[in-house]
Amino acid sequence: EFYEQASIDPTVLPLLEKADREGVETAWHRYLKQQPQCGFGLLGVCCRNCNMGPCRIDPFGYGPDKGICGADADTIVARNLMRALAAGAAAHSDHARDIVEVFRGIVDGWAKDYKIADEQKLLGIARALGVKTDGKSIMEVAKEVVEIAEMEFGKPDNSPLRFLNAYAPERRKELWRKLGITPRAIDREVTEIMHRTHMGVDADPLNLIAQGLRAALADGWSGSMMATLFSDVMFGTPKPIKVWANLGVLREDSVNVMVHGHNPLLSMQIAEVAKDPEMVELAKSVGAEGINVVGMCCTGNEVLMRLGIPIAGNFLQQELAIITGALEAVIVDYQCIMPALVDVASCYHTKIITTEPKTKIPGAIHIEFDKANARESAKKILKVAVENFKNRVKERVFIPKEKMEAVVGFSVEAILSALGGSLEPLADALKSGKIKGIAGVVGCTNPKVRHDSSHVAITKELIANDILVVGTGCWAIAMSKHGFFKPEAAEMAGPGLREVCKALGIPPALHMGSCVDCSRMLIALAALADHLGVDISDLPAAGSAPEWYSEKAVSIGSYFVASGLLVHLGTIPQVLGSKRVVELLTKDAESLVGGKFFVETDPVKAARVMIEHIREKRRKLGW
Ligand code: BF8
Ligand code: SF4
Structure with a gap:
């Protein structure tokens, strides 16, 4: 009955049972094996920040109340939480950096398979940033905007982040200034957390958390915001669109390819080239009706909102998608990709394809996605999936029938x-x-x-x-x-x-x-x-x-x-x-x-x- 308690989604139970029959483990199985989880870890009182340690505080007050350096539970817990926050802010903002880099490629001319899809959005950003747009070509505006965007990551001065300054309300900015938590540069705020949490720097929980808020503000009002704004500029600002969701979007008659991860730079290209006549022909030549691209997690949301690509599920369903036996490939960029995908895939014909130098998984196929040749590169990756169709074992395929209709795509512009x-x-x-x-x-x-x-x-x-x-x-x-x-x-x-x-x-x-x-x-x-x-x-x-x-x-x-x-x-x-x-x-x-x-x-x-x-x-x- 643990399986019945695992989810309220009707696709989950039958696939967990299939996993069991086929000797495959999922996050739910591994979660059980981790029980009981470490009490020190759950409370945040274990410190591994230096090699005098690891140290842990006895939460019941019988054992040590300080680490070897003298850090107490308050310091250790605050430091651990701030390191987690720093990792999160870094992840979002590094995703933004990759987008800004390609946007720079549009301006400089090397990112030939990307374009400015929403000029109005770009002009709006320019105006918000105080960039003059009158009498300038859209590329001239783009050049000035991208220069500001690039500086957000490592701007050397102490002035507020430019995107935060452009988009946050005056009262908020005033308050942050008074509290001394106005972020200056994204990388700097993340780095400062790593510095402060090194042994022998910041021991004051309030001071640590204040820096955490500063890094978080840099993420929200600049890093994540740039990821969103420039994605809209390059791929279009989402508008309401009717879509399908859940594992029932996989198709028995087609090559099923799942894009998984976060950045639209790759998933948008995969979705586009899947419609290319050459690729459709290739799919037919291996006996499929066509190529069915589906999404998982946030990159799934990106192509769902902009292209209406169906979404196969959320985070805990990534392994289940493979367990259907109907998935030719999972094409990933980064974040929320369970390393276990490779283990699960080894029991089926599914290929796990990593594409980013910063995300490699032992056992996966690595084909680096070349953003300067995005279309060709996406084709090369997609071909591996299509050619894998012949390895699908028909008898082992089980695609849940459940899928639901949804209207998505409510950007601020769409809501307005x-x-x-x-x-x-x-x-x-x-x-x-x-x-x-x-x-x-x-x-x-x-x-x-x-x-x-x-x-x-x-x-x-x-x-x-x-x-x-x-x-x-x-x-x-x-x-x-x-x-x-x-x-x-x-x-x-x-x-x-x-x-x-x-x-x-x-x-x-x-x-x-x-x-x-x-x-x-x-x-x-x-x-x-x-x-x-x-x-x-x-x-x-x-x-x-x-x-x-x-x-x-x-x-x-x-x-x-x-x-x-x-x-x-x-x-x-x-x-x-x-x-x-x-x-x-x-x-x-x-x-x-x-x-x-x-x-x-x-x-x-x-x-x-x-x-x-x-x-x-x-x-x-x-x-
Ligand atoms: O960035 S909601 S499981 S997929 S972390 Fe991951 Fe959480 Fe899903 Fe998207 Ni967000
Ligand atoms: Fe222990 Fe202090 Fe080192 Fe942490 S920083 S491991 S509490 S000695």
């Missing part, structure tokens, strides 16, 4: 256009109480939680209470699969929200994109706050990561808190070994930045806390 071009209708609906508030729900899936169950439960509760839910990442994939993105889902909403959704023809929960697209929420929050003449922390809004696992989520949660939001965490962060750190994150943060964390593993209780918080904010606004 659904509202008729201005924020006024949303502001009115909020003031009148038809919509009580806005919740951003994001993040992963995690075997510690029944897969998808907290995402579904929290969203249900929020929309039933007239709270408009927006979100990204694996939450958004979960919602796609469970029917929350059908316009008919308005029926699940409370009366006020239902009326608004029906009038606008939108679902009560909106897919805003991949995890870097959490930056879209920042832009929306900033615009709404400016429109109402208040700070973000005054808005009837809250955030949640009900099933998070990733270090990136630590950074996302932290930039939302630093931007003034209450943020719910549905899995317990590894901080409970320090009362001081817990207090800083869940209490003191509020008096400093206007936002704070709360931890609640019960999604319905969590939703109630968020609803209460929103009610309180409304009361303060006199609504």
Whole structure:
């Protein structure tokens, strides 16, 4: 019955049973084997930051209360959390760096298979950055913008990050300046965390966390934001589009190729070349009807929103997709790729293809994706998948039938256009109480939680209470699969929200994109706050990561808190070994930045806390 408890998604149980019959392990199996997980690790009181250690603090107070250097639980827990945050911010921002690099390639002419797809978006960015656009060609504008973007990573001076300066509300910027947490350069803030957490540097939990917030702000308001903005410029700003979601999107008659990871640079090319007549011919020559590209995780969200490429599932389904026996290849870039894919694939015909010099997995095929020859390079990678079709073992194929229709693609621009071009209708609906508030729900899936169950439960509760839910990442994939993105889902909403959704023809929960697209929420929050003449922390809004696992989520949660939001965490962060750190994150943060964390593993209780918080904010606004 452990399998039955694993997920609420109907595709999971039959595939776990198939895995068992075929002697294959998944994250759920390995999770069981890890039990009981290390208590020191769970509490965050194990330190391996130097070679006098490892040291660990006895949480019960009988054993050591200090490491060999004298660091206590508060210092150790804070340092560990900040290192996790730094890794998350680095991941998002390095993804942005790769995008900016190719954008530079468009300007310089070497990235011939990429283009400026959305000129309006680029001009908007230029204006926000204070770049003059009059009388300039679009390439001249692009050149000036990319120069600013490149400097965000390693700008040598102490001035605020230019994208943060352009997009964050004045009151927020003023507050961050007063607190000394205005980020200066992305790489610098991440590096400073690594420095401060070295033995013998920063031992003060508050000071450490302040630097963490600074790095998180650099991620949210610059790194992730640039990833989103330049992806839109190069591949188009998402608009509402009808799509299919869940493992039922795999096809028995076609070559199935799954793009998995995060960056659209590769997945967009794969999706495009799969339509190339030469490739379709090749697929026919091996006996397939065609090539069926499907997505997984956030790069899946990128091609889902822009091209309508079906999405096979979220994080915990990556191994299951292989276990169907129907997948010719998984083509990956980086992040959230389980190394176990190679082990699972070894039991089937599936090929795991890594494409980035920074992501290699022993046992996978590595074909470096050449961005200067993107189209040809994508073809070369895709050919390996197509030629593998003949190795598929028909008798071992089981494709679950479940798939769900969804409307996705709610960029800020798309939301504005659904509202008729201005924020006024949303502001009115909020003031009148038809919509009580806005919740951003994001993040992963995690075997510690029944897969998808907290995402579904929290969203249900929020929309039933007239709270408009927006979100990204694996939450958004979960919602796609469970029917929350059908316009008919308005029926699940409370009366006020239902009326608004029906009038606008939108679902009560909106897919805003991949995890870097959490930056879209920042832009929306900033615009709404400016429109109402208040700070973000005054808005009837809250955030949640009900099933998070990733270090990136630590950074996302932290930039939302630093931007003034209450943020719910549905899995317990590894901080409970320090009362001081817990207090800083869940209490003191509020008096400093206007936002704070709360931890609640019960999604319905969590939703109630968020609803209460929103009610309180409304009361303060006199609504
Ligand atoms: O960046 S939600 S499991 S796929 S980390 Fe990973 Fe989490 Fe999914 Fe996207 Ni985000
Ligand atoms: Fe131990 Fe201090 Fe070294 Fe950490 S930094 S391992 S607590 S001696």
